[in-house]
Amino acid sequence: MTKYIFFTGGVVSSVGKGVTAAALGRLLKARGLTVAVQKLDPYINVDPGTMSPYQHGEVFVTEDGAETDLDLGHYERFIDINASQLSNVTTGRVYAEVIARERRGDYLGGTIQVIPHITNEIKRCIYNVAETSKADIVLVEVGGTVGDIESLPFMEALRQVRSDVGRKNTLYVHVTFLPYIGASQELKTKPTQHSVRELRSIGIHPDVIIARADHDIPKEHIKKIALFCDVKKRAVIPAKTSSTLYEVPLSLAETGLDSYVVERLKLKNTNEPDLSEWRKMIVGMKRKKPKIKIGIVGKYVELHDAYMSVKEAAYHAGNVNNRVVDIEWIHSGNLEKGKGWDKFKGLDGIIVPGGFGERGIEGKIRAALWARENKVPYLGLCLGMQVMCIEFARSVLGHEDANSTEFDSQSEHPIISLMADQHDLANLGGTMRLGAYPCNLKEGTKAAAAYQEESISERHRHRWEFNNSYRESMEEAGLNFSGLSPDGRLVEIAEVKDHPFMVGSQFHPEFKSRPNRPHPLFDGFMKAAVEHQASRKKSQNGAVKPAEAQEATNN
Numbered sequence: 022m023t024k025y026i027f028f029t030g031g032v033v034s035s036v037g038k039g040v041t042a043a044a045l046g047r048l049l050k051a052r053g054l055t056v057a058v059q060k061l062d063p064y065i066n067v068d069p070g071t072m073s074p075y076q077h078g079e080v081f082v083t084e085d086g087a088e089t090d091l092d093l094g095h096y097e098r099f100i101d102i103n104a105s106q107l108s109n110v111t112t113g114r115v116y117a118e119v120i121a122r123e124r125r126g127d128y129l130g131g132t133i134q135v136i137p138h139i140t141n142e143i144k145r146c147i148y149n150v151a152e153t154s155k156a157d158i159v160l161v162e163v164g165g166t167v168g169d170i171e172s173l174p175f176m177e178a179l180r181q182v183r184s185d186v187g188r189k190n191t192l193y194v195h196v197t198f199l200p201y202i203g204a205s206q207e208l209k210t211k212p213t214q215h216s217v218r219e220l221r222s223i224g225i226h227p228d229v230i231i232a233r234a235d236h237d238i239p240k241e242h243i244k245k246i247a248l249f250c251d252v253k254k255r256a257v258i259p260a261k262t263s264s265t266l267y268e269v270p271l272s273l274a275e276t277g278l279d280s281y282v283v284e285r286l287k288l289k290n291t292n293e294p295d296l297s298e299w300r301k302m303i304v305g306m307k308r309k310k311p312k313i314k315i316g317i318v319g320k321y322v323e324l325h326d327a328y329m330s331v332k333e334a335a336y337h338a339g340n341v342n343n344r345v346v347d348i349e350w351i352h353s354g355n356l357e358k359g360k361g362w363d364k365f366k367g368l369d370g371i372i373v374p375g376g377f378g379e380r381g382i383e384g385k386i387r388a389a390l391w392a393r394e395n396k397v398p399y400l401g402l403c404l405g406m407q408v409m410c411i412e413f414a415r416s417v418l419g420h421e422d423a424n425s426t427e428f429d430s431q432s433e434h435p436i437i438s439l440m441a442d443q444h445d446l447a448n449l450g451g452t453m454r455l456g457a458y459p460c461n462l463k464e465g466t467k468a469a470a471a472y473q474e475e476s477i478s479e480r481h482r483h484r485w486e487f488n489n490s491y492r493e494s495m496e497e498a499g500l501n502f503s504g505l506s507p508d509g510r511l512v513e514i515a516e517v518k519d520h521p522f523m524v525g526s527q528f529h530p531e532f533k534s535r536p537n538r539p540h541p542l543f544d545g546f547m548k549a550a551v552e553h554q555a556s557r558k559k560s561q562n563g564a565v566k567p568a569e570a571q572e573a574t575n576n
């Protein structure tokens with residue numbers, strides 16, 4: 022029988038529910054249990070694929086091509102499992118399904134209502150994860166904060182699950198926040214009490230309260246929360262913000278949360294959690310190391326969440342290469358205006374991540390030019406690979422108007438063009454090339470050296486691709502197509518031959534990086550960056566052309 026652990030949030034949004042749930046998932050897995058995950062998002066979009074990163078942060082892509090919430094990325098990285106299409110359910114998806122059924126005539130004669138039709142569909146989605154995964158535990162997180170109007174049907178469904186499968190198979194975890202009042206120098210529990218009251222008015226009595234705070238949480242506060250919220254004292258878990266995200270499983274283990282969960286859910290066949298490898302990793306992460314400055318050039322850089330997996334993958338790779346990655350966030354739009362070039366000073370690597378639309382594109386192209394000319398390691402992710410090819414075509418082949426038809430449909434040199442099956446598309450949602458596809462690597466290339474494998478599988482999310490009419494001329498001019506689809510028709514990885522490391526992938530390697538197993542391409546990139554740092558420090562004048570000089574060249 023699968024057991025369900027439900028996570029709700031209180032007091033404030035962004036309280037760290039996803040990380041907390043993922044960390045508990047790690048602990049349960051370390052106890053020998055199998056874990057599956059699901060995020061329920063109360064917004065009305067069918068998936069986050071059509072949302073702006075400003076609204077939503079990164080769109081995380083699963084192996085089977087679901088465009089999902091970034092919390093799924095935390096689950097994959099912490100628990101080291103693969104999420105799937107079933108792992109993210111939104112109000113939009115639930116309603117779309119119920120309305121489609123109604124149109125088909127499945128409910129003939131009936132009035133379709135939130136209870137039971139919508140709540141039944143939500144429960145069907147929850148039970149589906151359990152049935153498909155056959156996991157011991159399904160972790161289900163509800164997005165938003167208790168009290169939101171749009172999350173009510175989800176909460177009601179959660180409440181009903183306990184009636185369906187029983188108390189010993191369900192656990193409600195409420196994650197709250199204790200604000201700190203500077204004037205009196207104390208943490209406050211009242212908002213937690215209020216949010217629990219709100220939760221109880223919906224019919225859910227939490228079994229566990231996780232109290233997040235940025236300060237030490239005094240024992241009296243725990244007692245107070247237990248008393249006022251009617252939760253066992255050992256089930257009120259203090260969770261002070263830790264210095265690294267990946268430390269959360271260890272600090273939760275110290276509170277005894279996982280033992281409580283095992284006891285309360287009467288879980289059998291579990292051992293004491295084996296956290297030795299994780300602990301070793303944290304020691305490694307916290308060890309003092311030299312810094313390395315990596316620039317991330319994008320148009321959503323104000324919102325770091327938009328590049329969540331890229332940022333994490335860079336940290337993972339830095340860690341195993343004995344470097345603390347100091348990310349320089351560079352706004353591509355500013356570069357176009359000749360601003361922000363001072364940020365290139367002291368960079369030992371540049372990442373141009375994925376993106377859509379024309380804004381900031383010329384800035385990214387200039388960043389690629391700078392990296393190529395100065396021989397600074399460059400990693401292009403999806404759009405970053407397209408940008409690298411456009412820049413190469415412009416500068417090396419002299420195709421001045423080279424572009425992607427996404428940004429210039431009239432370009433005489435459409436280096437990047439629409440994939441054949443994308444020409445007559447009417448719907449934009451969920452219709453890109455999505456999910457994992459195989460790719461063969463060419464021997465003797467940087468990509469093959471990084472992967473140490475001949476064939477790989479990586480996750481995609483794009484509509485455009487490299488235009489094959491330019492393959493020959495670009496190859497002759499010094500671009501190496503080091504990764505191709507097995508039928509040889511799609512360029513999946515391109516790299517500049519005469520450069521220490523300038524590699525772009527049409528896929529998104531960042532989604533598969535794990536804290537204890539960095540992604541080969543990020544690792545290869547970081548190794549090149551470390552080498553660049555060493556040679557930069559050695560050369561007296563600095564091997565890199567100062568950014569100001571570059572700025573002058575560019576304008």
Ligand code: GLN
Nearest residue numbers: 375376403404483484485
């Ligand atoms: N906009 C580009 C495309 O659709 C790149 C997408 C991306 O970077 N994920 O092909």
